[in-house]
Amino acid sequence: MKQILVKTERCIGCKSCELACSTVHSGSKDFLAAVLKRERPVRRVTVETNRENTVNIPVQCRQCREPKCVTACMTGAMHLDEATGLVLNREEKCVGCWMCVMVCPYGVIVPNEEDKKAVKCDQCLSGGHNPACVKACPTGAIKFIEISEFDKNRKKEFLTKFVAGEEA
Amino acid sequence: MRYVIIGNSAAGVFAAETIRSLDKSGRIEIISDERYPAYARCLTSYYLAGQMSEEQMMIRNEEFYANNEIVLNTGQKVTGIDTAERQVRTDNGHIYGYDKLLIATGASPVMPDIPGAEMKGVFGLRTLDDAKGIAACAGQGGHAVVMGGGFVSLKAAYALLKAGLSVTCIVSSGQILSQMLDREAARILGDLLISHGLDIKFHADAAEIAGDSIDGEMTARSVKLTTGETIPADVVIIGKGVTPNTGFLSGSGIAVDRGILVNEHLETTVPDIYAAGDAAQALDILTGQRSINAIWPNAAEQGTAAGRNMAGSPVVYEGSLGMNSADFFGLSTIAAGNPKAEGDEYEVVKLFPGRHLYRRLVFKGDNLIGYILVGNTARAGILTSLIRERVPLGSAKNELKQGRIGQRLLW
Ligand SMILES: Cc1cc2nc3c(=O)[nH]c(=O)nc-3n(C[C@H](O)[C@H](O)[C@H](O)COP(=O)(O)OP(=O)(O)OC[C@H]3O[C@@H](n4cnc5c(N)ncnc54)[C@H](O)[C@@H]3O)c2cc1C
Numbered sequence: 001m002k003q004i005l006v007k008t009e010r011c012i013g014c015k016s017c018e019l020a021c022s023t024v025h026s027g028s029k030d031f032l033a034a035v036l037k038r039e040r041p042v043r044r045v046t047v048e049t050n051r052e053n054t055v056n057i058p059v060q061c062r063q064c065r066e067p068k069c070v071t072a073c074m075t076g077a078m079h080l081d082e083a084t085g086l087v088l089n090r091e092e093k094c095v096g097c098w099m100c101v102m103v104c105p106y107g108v109i110v111p112n113e114e115d116k117k118a119v120k121c122d123q124c125l126s127g128g129h130n131p132a133c134v135k136a137c138p139t140g141a142i143k144f145i146e147i148s149e150f151d152k153n154r155k156k157e158f159l160t161k162f163v164a165g166e167e168a
Numbered sequence: 169m170r171y172v173i174i175g176n177s178a179a180g181v182f183a184a185e186t187i188r189s190l191d192k193s194g195r196i197e198i199i200s201d202e203r204y205p206a207y208a209r210c211l212t213s214y215y216l217a218g219q220m221s222e223e224q225m226m227i228r229n230e231e232f233y234a235n236n237e238i239v240l241n242t243g244q245k246v247t248g249i250d251t252a253e254r255q256v257r258t259d260n261g262h263i264y265g266y267d268k269l270l271i272a273t274g275a276s277p278v279m280p281d282i283p284g285a286e287m288k289g290v291f292g293l294r295t296l297d298d299a300k301g302i303a304a305c306a307g308q309g310g311h312a313v314v315m316g317g318g319f320v321s322l323k324a325a326y327a328l329l330k331a332g333l334s335v336t337c338i339v340s341s342g343q344i345l346s347q348m349l350d351r352e353a354a355r356i357l358g359d360l361l362i363s364h365g366l367d368i369k370f371h372a373d374a375a376e377i378a379g380d381s382i383d384g385e386m387t388a389r390s391v392k393l394t395t396g397e398t399i400p401a402d403v404v405i406i407g408k409g410v411t412p413n414t415g416f417l418s419g420s421g422i423a424v425d426r427g428i429l430v431n432e433h434l435e436t437t438v439p440d441i442y443a444a445g446d447a448a449q450a451l452d453i454l455t456g457q458r459s460i461n462a463i464w465p466n467a468a469e470q471g472t473a474a475g476r477n478m479a480g481s482p483v484v485y486e487g488s489l490g491m492n493s494a495d496f497f498g499l500s501t502i503a504a505g506n507p508k509a510e511g512d513e514y515e516v517v518k519l520f521p522g523r524h525l526y527r528r529l530v531f532k533g534d535n536l537i538g539y540i541l542v543g544n545t546a547r548a549g550i551l552t553s554l555i556r557e558r559v560p561l562g563s564a565k566n567e568l569k570q571g572r573i574g575q576r577l578l579w
Pocket residue numbers: 074097099174175176177178179180199200201202209210211212213244245246247272273274275293294295320323413416444445446447462463464465467492493
């Protein structure tokens with residue numbers, strides 16, 4: 001499976017990824033049109049900056065191997081999809097109880113209060129599995145990298161990381 | 169390998185799934201005294217509110233049991249376990265032999281010892297059948313009395329308000345949700361519920377349920393309070409807490425305290441017999457003691473860990489954490505850890521950043537040990553993680569005290 005990782009030294013904190021994410025997940029697929037139609041696009045990635053203002057990291061779902069959001073979900077909506085290995089939300093089953101929000105260690109599930117649905121990164125699976133944030137990043141800081149299926153331990157380690165290290 | 173699982177809910181189903189992912193050929197049998205495939209007990213209040221059908225409450229699809237080759241035996245109650253013969257007996261005379269056994273029988277509502285509690289129209293709210301029974305008595309415009317001010321009571325009261333009933337909630341203490349919330353948070357939620365029509369009687373208890381004989385059956389008609397007041401009731405819901413379902417274990421040699429005692433592998437005092445979920449008394453992360461934090465996430469995680477151990481892939485259970493999330497009229501509230509801690513060892517910070525917004529943070533030394541968020545609960549999980557992982561806060565503490573919750577708290 002592939003994972004979204006970041007070359008932190010390249011991220012300048014421009015938030016192009018945030019904008020691209022909101023746009024691709026809006027009904028209009030166009031940011032201005034979406035805003036004009038009073039849609040409130042929900043983004044699933046947030047650029048965070050350290051206290052010293054020296055490092056920026058776009059943060060989105062880590063696709064955990066032992067996802068806390070799945071065990072917390074009391075409706076069976078949040079699940080680990082066998083076919084893709086991704087953690088996905090069956091929105092038709094989601095009731096907006098925010099049990100998943102309460103436990104996601106990375107704080108990356110967005111509670112969409114209007115629709116009462118938990119929203120999170122699906123690596124743009126519905127749009128051809130080609131993440132919009134990766135395409136939008138002007139400096140190439142966000143990478144979509146194949147994680148070796150063979151080395152299970154390494155995979156686990158990589159999955160919970162945000163940062164693309166030397167090996168990648 | 170023969171695996172038998174008693175209980176077809178959070179703990180039982182997550183265990184069965186985990187076992188099947190590790191053991192493709194073993195025989196897995198689930199026994200349940202209910203008559204449904206696994207459903208979300210937590211959604212029974214949504215069912216009462218008319219927001220959800222029975223089908224929508226199922227936590228797995230129809231093919232789940234067949235696809236995973238799990239045999240589901242519904243409508244039978246386990247009455248005893250013979251640990252020497254490795255057999256489970258049920259009330260309809262079936263005997264199930266096991267190599268590994270999981271007890272995931274959950275809990276049942278505690279019914280009060282007051283006159284009239286056995287009448288028709290008086291319910292606990294635990295099962296889908298309870299919800300169906302309540303719905304049958306609770307027509308629009310009717311009157312419901314809910315005993316108790318805890319989480320399940322309020323969810324029930326909220327649902328019945330939404331279904332168009334007038335609802336009175338009887339709370340023996342001076343505040344609602346006294347296990348989960350402090351006075352400040354409870355007041356915000358209480359005022360909101362009251363402004364939407366919920367009638368709350370504080371410092372009161374039910375003394376007696378009175379009724380009429382309808383078709384030869386005594387049926388609840390009113391609730392008399394300790395304060396002398398009488399409240400009309402078409403339906404009475406009891407939410408005075410739950411007790412683990414362990415009665416069938418007496419004489420089995422399996423040690424039971426409040427719940428079934430389990431070790432770090434979720435194994436009971438009898439080898440090859442495990443317990444998980446609301447029935448099990450397992451390690452609590454914060455206290456280091458064995459206790460019961462009866463919520464769905466803990467049941468599912470314990471089921472998963474027990475399943476691994478049963479299927480021969482040992483893991484140590486990391487421990488449970490008390491926490492809960494409630495949402496009434498769009499106001500989200502989340503509390504976790506030990507949010508009500510008071511005293512010299514603790515540092516408590518209370519923030520009121522706006523209308524219907526409240527944050528309470530409890531620190532012990534350099535660690536966060538509890539929190540309450542009312543309104544805007546996004547990213548609460550970061551705080552939960554700070555508690556669970558005992559992250560030393562250092563300079564992040566000041567940031568947190570100002571109410572800023574970001575990923576970088578973890579860096
Ligand atoms: C109305 C309501 C709302 C709730 N809301 C929330 C919420 O928002 N968030 C949250 O985290 N938790 C919530 N909970 C709590 C949550 O439902 C429980 O923590 C969870 O269901 C525990 O799962 P379990 O598998 O341990 O046991 P249970 O769900 O209680 O399941 C027990 C199983 O064992 C079976 N069983 C019991 N005894 C026997 C026997 N002798 N023989 C055969 N079978 C037996 C039962 O049929 C059932 O299948 C709520 C509970 C209720 C009632």
